[in-house]
Amino acid sequence: MAEFLRYEQDGHIVTLTMNEPDRRNPLTGNTAVPEFLAAIARIENDRSVRAVILTGAGKAFSSGGDIKDMERQASGQVTGMQIRQEYRQGIQRLPLALFNLEVPVIAAVNGAAIGAGLDLACMCDIRIASGHAKFAESFVKLGIIPGDGGAWLLPRLIGLSRAAEMTFTGQVIDAEQALAWNLVSRVVAPEDLLPIARTLAEQIAANPPHAVRMAKRLLREGIHARLDTLLEMSAAFQALSHQTSDHREAVAAFLEKREPVFKG
Known part of the structure; x- marks a missing residue:
């Protein structure tokens, strides 16, 4: 088949x-x-x-x-x-x-x-x-x-x-x-x-894959989660995001007025 x-x-x-x-x-x-x-x-x-x-x-x-x-x-x-x-x-x-x-x-x-x-x-x-x-x-x-x-x-x-x-x-x-x-x-x-x-x-x-994946997870959870629960998840995800190399690259590219290169 x-x-x-x-x-x-x-x-x-x-x-x-x-x-x-x-x-x-x-x-x-x-x-x-x-x-x-x-x-x-x-x-x-x-x-x-x-x-x-x-x-x-x-x-x-x-x-x-x-x-x-x-x-x-x-x-x-x-x-x-x-x-x-x-x-x-x-x-x-x-x-x-x-x-x-x-x-x-x-x-x-x-x-x-x-x-x-x-x-x-x-x-x-x-x-x-x-x-x-x-x-x-x-x-x-x-x-x-x-x-x-x-x-x-x-x-x-x-x-x-x-x-x-x-x-x-x-x-x-x-x-x-x-x-x-x-x-x-x-x-x-x-x-x-x-x-x-x-x-x-x-x-x-083209966007940082970790940010896209976690944003999707928040959207899915937001369908049935309480606001305070979703805010707690968002804080945890955001803490992880701020420590990624893609976030550092995004900030540097913005300040240097160039296109970022995200490696995932």
Whole structure:
């Protein structure tokens, strides 16, 4: 079986491409989850990586769950407890790993992001959409619920009312509506999607990697932490940051009116 996830590194930037276009890049019924987990672990352990771009091959970003796998789960061939374990040991490991990855991840949404495919995009830090992109929290259309963390992720991005509308109706929204609802930060021409994602990744990668990683951690913790807790974390992270060579280089470059060179 061909690999689902193509891993490519150019300088400090890794591009992950879901590469099963004939099936619209599903996240179940294949090796998607273990390949994602392996790629995330590889990125975490490679200090040269400073930004990640995630996209899909073909016309879709990701169609979410595989319908044939759902047919098996609905057939009575497996018990409810077995299905529960399949979720816990399968796709539910993906939001935990991707959400907690310290390196910033840009979702370059090239086409349809449906169900778990939408939730996958929501696990990323930044979402850029092609004009061809479409989004749907479509689980209800199949008589199921968001089993991969979508009910936690989506309201934090677009608000509870809009998340409820998408979840309860399963409606499809286009890229412009996704932009108006703050689901994505920009909409670009299809041919510009990856070049713009690359430019953004390079802007991130140009900064001191320790500062970017710790800033991302604070943003993630800020979703559910109290202000006083986050301030304590910020003080600790800041104490570490002030003692790094990249901080000293930044200060020296500013005073000397030159471009800094950050080595990580």
